[in-house]
Amino acid sequence: MMQLTDVKAYYDTPRGPVQAVDGVTLDIRENEVLSIAGESGCGKSTLVKVLYDYMPHPLRLVSGEILATIPQDNGETLTLREHEIRDYWWRHISYIPQASMSILNPVVRVERQFYDAAGGRYARGNRRELRKQIISYLRELELPEEVLTSFPHQLSGGMRQRVIVALATFMHPKIVLGDEPTTALDVVVQRGILTMLTRLQRQMQNTLVIVSHDMGVHYQISDRMAIMYAGKIVELGPTEALFHGAMHPYTDNLIKSLPRIGDRDVRTGIPGAPPSLLNPPKGCRFEARCPHVMDVCRREEPPFHEERDDHMVACHLF
Amino acid sequence: MSDKLLEVTNLSKLYKIGGLVIGSLLAAVDAVDISMPGDRATILSVVGESGSGKTTLARMMLRLVDPTSGTIQLEGRDIYKGGFRDRDFKAAVQPIFQNPFESFSIHRHVDAYLYDTARNFGIAKNRKEAQTVVAEVLESVGLDMNRVAGKYNSQFSGGELQRIAVARALITRPKLIVADEPVAMIDASLRMNVINLFKRLQDEFNVNLIYITHDLSTAYYVSDHIAVMYRGSIVEYGPSNEILTEPAHPYTELLLDSVSKIGEKWRDDVPLPDVEIKEYGAKACKFAERCRYVKDICRRLKPPMVSIDEERRSLCFRPVDYQEQQVS
Numbered sequence: 001m002m003q004l005t006d007v008k009a010y011y012d013t014p015r016g017p018v019q020a021v022d023g024v025t026l027d028i029r030e031n032e033v034l035s036i037a038g039e040s041g042c043g044k045s046t047l048v049k050v051l052y053d054y055m056p057h058p059l060r061l062v063s064g065e066i067l068a069t070i071p072q073d074n075g076e077t078l079t080l081r082e083h084e085i086r087d088y089w090w091r092h093i094s095y096i097p098q099a100s101m102s103i104l105n106p107v108v109r110v111e112r113q114f115y116d117a118a119g120g121r122y123a124r125g126n127r128r129e130l131r132k133q134i135i136s137y138l139r140e141l142e143l144p145e146e147v148l149t150s151f152p153h154q155l156s157g158g159m160r161q162r163v164i165v166a167l168a169t170f171m172h173p174k175i176v177l178g179d180e181p182t183t184a185l186d187v188v189v190q191r192g193i194l195t196m197l198t199r200l201q202r203q204m205q206n207t208l209v210i211v212s213h214d215m216g217v218h219y220q221i222s223d224r225m226a227i228m229y230a231g232k233i234v235e236l237g238p239t240e241a242l243f244h245g246a247m248h249p250y251t252d253n254l255i256k257s258l259p260r261i262g263d264r265d266v267r268t269g270i271p272g273a274p275p276s277l278l279n280p281p282k283g284c285r286f287e288a289r290c291p292h293v294m295d296v297c298r299r300e301e302p303p304f305h306e307e308r309d310d311h312m313v314a315c316h317l318f
Numbered sequence: 319m320s321d322k323l324l325e326v327t328n329l330s331k332l333y334k335i336g337g338l339v340i341g342s343l344l345a346a347v348d349a350v351d352i353s354m355p356g357d358r359a360t361i362l363s364v365v366g367e368s369g370s371g372k373t374t375l376a377r378m379m380l381r382l383v384d385p386t387s388g389t390i391q392l393e394g395r396d397i398y399k400g401g402f403r404d405r406d407f408k409a410a411v412q413p414i415f416q417n418p419f420e421s422f423s424i425h426r427h428v429d430a431y432l433y434d435t436a437r438n439f440g441i442a443k444n445r446k447e448a449q450t451v452v453a454e455v456l457e458s459v460g461l462d463m464n465r466v467a468g469k470y471n472s473q474f475s476g477g478e479l480q481r482i483a484v485a486r487a488l489i490t491r492p493k494l495i496v497a498d499e500p501v502a503m504i505d506a507s508l509r510m511n512v513i514n515l516f517k518r519l520q521d522e523f524n525v526n527l528i529y530i531t532h533d534l535s536t537a538y539y540v541s542d543h544i545a546v547m548y549r550g551s552i553v554e555y556g557p558s559n560e561i562l563t564e565p566a567h568p569y570t571e572l573l574l575d576s577v578s579k580i581g582e583k584w585r586d587d588v589p590l591p592d593v594e595i596k597e598y599g600a601k602a603c604k605f606a607e608r609c610r611y612v613k614d615i616c617r618r619l620k621p622p623m624v625s626i627d628e629e630r631r632s633l634c635f636r637p638v639d640y641q642e643q644q645v646s
Contacts, residue, residue: 039505040476157368186367186532191576191584215506216578243580250507257510258580259539261562267539269510273475 001175001207002028002051007064009050012057018277020046020059022231025304028175028209030071033201035210035218035239038228041274044211047228048179051209052095053085068093070174090117094168096178103164104152110163111148117167134170141166141196158189165193169200176201178210182217194221215258219243224310227251230274230285233304237311247313250286284316292317322394323493323526324379326352329388330550331374346374348550349388351623354494354528356393359520361527363537363558365573366547372530375547376498379528380413392494409439412487414497418479418504422471428482429466432456435489455485458523459515477508484515488523495519498530513540534577538562543629546570549604556630566632568609603635613640 004026010017020043028034028051038044046059055061066082070092078092085093097103104113114134115127135145147155147163155163161181168176178197182190198221201208212218218225218239225242227235227250235248246252253270272289275281281288284297296316304314331347348371354360366372377383379390381397390397397407415421422428432452433445442448453463459481471479480500487495497516501509513536519525531537537544537558544561546554546569554567565571578584603609606616616635624637635641 039507187534187576187578188367188572191578194578195584213506214578216580219580220578220584254507255580257507259510259513259535260580261535261538261574261577264539264559266514267510268514269477269512270507271511273478273508 001030001069003065003067003069004050005065005067007050007066008062009046009055009059010062011046011059013278016278017062019231019280020277021050022277022280024064024233026226026233026236028207029224030207031205032224033198033208033210033222034224034226035212035222036226036228037212037215037218039213039274041277042228043231043277044228045179048095048177048209048211051175052089052093052177053083054095068175090168090173091171092173093175093177094171094173096164096168096176096181098180098183104160106152108151109148110150110152110155114148114167114170118171137170138166141200158185158192161185161189161193162196165196165200169204172204173206175207175209178208180211180213183212183214190217197221215255227254230280231277232285232314233312234286234315235311235313237308237313241308241311245308245311247307247311247318248286248315249290249292249317253291284314321356322353323356323392324352324354325389325391325394326350326379327389327391329375329378329390330386331371331378331383332386345371345550347371347378347385350375350547350550350552352545352552352555354526359524359526360543361516361520361529361541363529363531363541363544364547365531365534365537365544367532367573369549370547371550372547373498376413376496376528376530380411380496381407405439409490410492411494411496412490412492414480414483414487414495414500416499416502418476418483419471421483422479424471426470427468428471428474428479429468432482432486432489435486439490441489441491451489452485455488456482458488459485460511461485475508476504477511480504480512481515484512484519488519488525492525494526494528496528496530499532500529501536502531502533509536516540534562534573546573551604551633552631553605553633554631556626560630566626566630566637567605567634568611568636569605572608572610603633611636615640615642 004024007021007024009021010019024047036044036047049055049059061082068080068085070078072078118130138145143162143166152160182193194217197208210221222239224237225239226233227248229250235242235251242251243255246255257267257269259267270289275285283299284302287293287297294316302314302316304312307313307318329347329350330345332343333346335342335344354362364372364375374383378385392410395402422431429452433448436442436448436451442451456463456466461481466482501512504512516527517540520527529541541558544558545552546567548569554561554570561570562574565574601620602618603616603621606612619642621633621635623631623633625631626637
């Protein structure tokens with residue numbers, strides 16, 4: 001569906017480039033839920049921006065290849081390269097940002113925002129037809145029709161996020177990207193929206209890419225999971241395999257540090273902090289915090305390779 | 319009652335919302351009772367979703383917001399009317415806030431805040447004494463003086479800054495720390511360093527903690543008791559291992575079902591009444607419209623606070639078979 005080869009995307013700052021995404025190779029498959037985990041500043045949101053071909057200054061694609069192959073309804077395949085993807089926003093690829101007030105236009109009713117998103121494909125005269133389709137789609141998602149005549153501020157946070165999900169999926173895009181789509185929402189609402197997203201994915205058989213810092217969310221919804229650390233993907237594999245047999249010491253310690261209800265065993269955090277992306281270390285980027293650090297880790301960058309079946313890791317231990 | 323560290327009785331805070339003339343009152347905190355024992359240090363978690371009133375409750379306990387009615391007593395003295403001097407109160411009850419990057423100015427060295435606290439509270443008489451005090455508290459949160467001295471907040475991770483905030487709070491040797499979402503902004507790999515620190519403060523320094531959070535799993539991990547808040551009321555209270563393994567209140571049950579747990583996938587058949595609904599009158603259960611066990615009586619009458627066992631309470635008609643109760 002989408003292939004990234006050694007992609008580097010940096011933010012230009014007065015102090016030099018911040019290497020937010022630094023050499024990421026990733027294939028995103030058809031009909032899967034792929035989730036990207038990592039802490040703040042690890043580059044996971046930047047990676048999604050790269051996928052969405054949305055790189056406003058100071059973010060810039062330094063090198064690498066992005067290739068999207070999108071199956072068309074007529075059986076043909078549409079091949080898109082970097083900087084071509086944006087022409088197919090909404091139609092083939094859509095983006096759900098973190099739950100926020102600022103994504104919907106605050107002075108326009110939701111109905112108009114649907115027309116704008118579906119714009120171009122429908123001539124003016126077809127509004128009534130389009131409205132019917134929108135209403136039936138909202139009904140499918142169990143959203144009340146009244147949201148169409150509301151302004152964004154009149155909706156609750158959860159409802160607003162549902163409207164955004166509805167907008168993003170209305171055109172049945174082949175790829176849906178979600179950057180922390182449920183962060184800052186209450187748990188009950190969060191579960192509702194995640195359930196809605198995965199149900200839509202199953203119906204449409206498309207690709208859903210979700211970024212989250214919440215490991216529980218990953219466990220609940222994703223088929224495959226990528227762990228990012230300091231601008232690089234350090235581990236990628238089936239979600240169950242990652243939770244039960246994490247290979248990279250970062251993933252392993254991160255999962256072990258999570259408290260669980262019903263289990264009071266002592267947990268410990270990972271000491272230290274991630275390196276600065278202005279001047280990352282030459283070898284492995286986790287080297288300073290790693291309990292298994294060896295000499296080679298400080299000298300050489302570990303290669304990202306397939307170690308077990310469909311399970312990739314970048315660590316000198318393997 | 320003076321053997322209790324903290325005794326909150328029938329505490330309410332009403333906010334006026336809406337226009338000058340009509341407007342209505344919103345009970346951000348609605349007749350809350352909480353107590354913390356004085357004989358040993360405990361950690362109490364207050365959990366709830368946004369808008370449940372947990373932050374307003376914390377701010378009242380810190381004397382940052384005046385309650386509309388009800389009392390808060392610290393070791394038997396009313397914190398508002400008991401003649402507490404500002405400095406004495408602040409020495410006894412210390413806050414920790416959500417965003418450690420906002421707790422410290424970007425224009426000052428972070429250790430300046432520690433020196434200020436030591437001097438302002440009369441803990442240290444001169445700079446030299448202050449230095450000893452600061453070094454001591456930093457050590458107790460696992461940080462080194464050399465790591466902190468003369469640095470700005472951008473030179474620390476969120477977890478380190480939050481530990482410095484804890485160190486600052488410790489200078490006055492407080493009896494109680496009120497921490498409002500202290501780890502919400504901290505990355506998962508560093509979060510446990512702060513949470514474990516709270517446990518250590520309890521065990522080693524005998525510091526009580528009120529831990530305000532929306533995260534059930536850290537609340538379970540760290541606390542002795544949990545109070546679950548919903549729309550201003552405490553709907554369930556009890557020992558944390560009981561509350562989160564066998565919830566008594568339907569709201570606690572719903573929260574637990576919604577948490578994205580690891581190792582246990584969500585079942586598809588759980589109904590999710592998460593669509594927000596209009597407020598019911600004060601004379602009913604606030605949770606009635608979302609409750610999966612709702613009966614007619616819940617929409618007519620205020621539910622009673624029922625004691626389930628010695629330590630547990632639930633604000634619900636269900637444990638009393640939906641029978642009308644004598645209001646006690």
